[in-house]
Amino acid sequence: xxxxxxxxxxxxxxxxxxxxxxxxxxxxxxxxxxxxxxxxxxxxxxxxxxxxxxxxxxxxxxxxxxxxxxxxxxxxxxxxxxxxxxxxxxxxxxxxxxxxxxxxxxxxxxxxxxxxxxxxxxxxxxxxxxxxxxxxxxxxxxxxxxxxxxxxxxxxxxxxxxxxxxxxxxxxxxxxxxxxxxxxxxxxxxxxxxxxxxxxxxxxxxxxx
Numbered sequence: 059x060x061x062x063x064x065x066x067x068x069x070x071x072x073x074x075x076x077x078x079x080x081x082x083x084x085x086x087x088x089x090x091x092x093x094x095x096x097x098x099x100x101x102x103x104x105x106x107x108x109x110x111x112x113x114x115x116x117x118x119x120x121x122x123x124x125x126x127x128x129x130x131x132x133x134x135x136x137x138x139x140x141x142x143x144x145x146x147x148x149x150x151x152x153x154x155x156x157x158x159x160x161x162x163x164x165x166x167x168x169x170x171x172x173x174x175x176x177x178x179x180x181x182x183x184x185x186x187x188x189x190x191x192x193x194x195x196x197x198x199x200x201x202x203x204x205x206x207x208x209x210x211x212x213x214x215x216x217x218x219x220x221x222x223x224x225x226x227x228x229x230x231x232x233x234x235x236x237x238x239x240x241x242x243x244x245x246x247x248x249x250x251x252x253x254x255x256x257x258x259x260x261x262x263x264x265x266x267x
Contacts, residue, residue: 069131070131070186071126071127071128071131071133072123072171073124073125074121074188075121075123075145076121077122077145077146077161078094078119078146078149079096079117079122079139079143079144079145079167080096080144080145081093081095081097081139082143082154083097083140083143085097085114085140086116089116091118093154095116095118095119096120096165097114097115097116097139098115098116098138098139098167099113099114099140100137100138100139100140100164101136101137102134102135102136105213106185107137107206107209109209110202110205110206110209113202115137115192115206116192116197116203117167117191117192118192118197119189119191120187120188120189120192121188121189122145122161122167123166123168123186124166125166125169130174130175131173132171132172134169134171135168135169136169136185137166137168138163138165138166138167139163139164139165139167141163141164143163144160144163145160145161146160147159147160166188167188167189168188170183170184170210171186183213183216185213185214
């Protein structure tokens with residue numbers, strides 16, 4: 059537990075719950091992920107996520123959040139998990155089964171807020187996410203993660219005009235063939251297929267003559 063971090067979050071009226079969020083919907087298996095990576099497709103109307111409707115994002119090894127408005131802060135939920143999720147505090151068990159003590163989904167994983175400490179330089183913005191691995195190099199390209207991260211940065215810099223769903227960069231998908239495979243493709247497409255078409259046409263002509 060990082061006490062310095064939790065103390066800062068407390069001043070923002072945000073609490074990182076001491077649990078692990080698990081996704082039992084099975085949707086993550088489509089992307090080759092397990093229940094330890096909860097997927098999010100439910101977003102609020104906040105400026106950061108307003109344009110991300112139906113765009114999934116993933117948050118590996120995540121903790122749930124609890125927020126409230128304070129005297130100097132105004133905090134809003136950004137997104138939450140599906141109903142088929144739960145947060146467990148029993149981190150020693152390998153069983154993926156909810157117990158009566160576990161929190162049931164949907165669970166908040168992200169929040170954004172504004173802080174007003176008074177004075178000309180006392181105002182600020184903050185974003186809190188219950189996972190730190192969702193923006194590492196191996197996971198940032200997953201579906202909406204990159205757009206979500208950039209939207210957060212733009213909102214934090216008060217540049218909401220840049221918040222959007224950006225076009226994906228074209229992937230370089232090269233097909234590497236051996237010499238034998240190239241010869242097989244050549245003979246099948248240049249010789250075999252035309253011969254089959256010619257034979258079929260000759261057969262039709264023969265039956266009609």
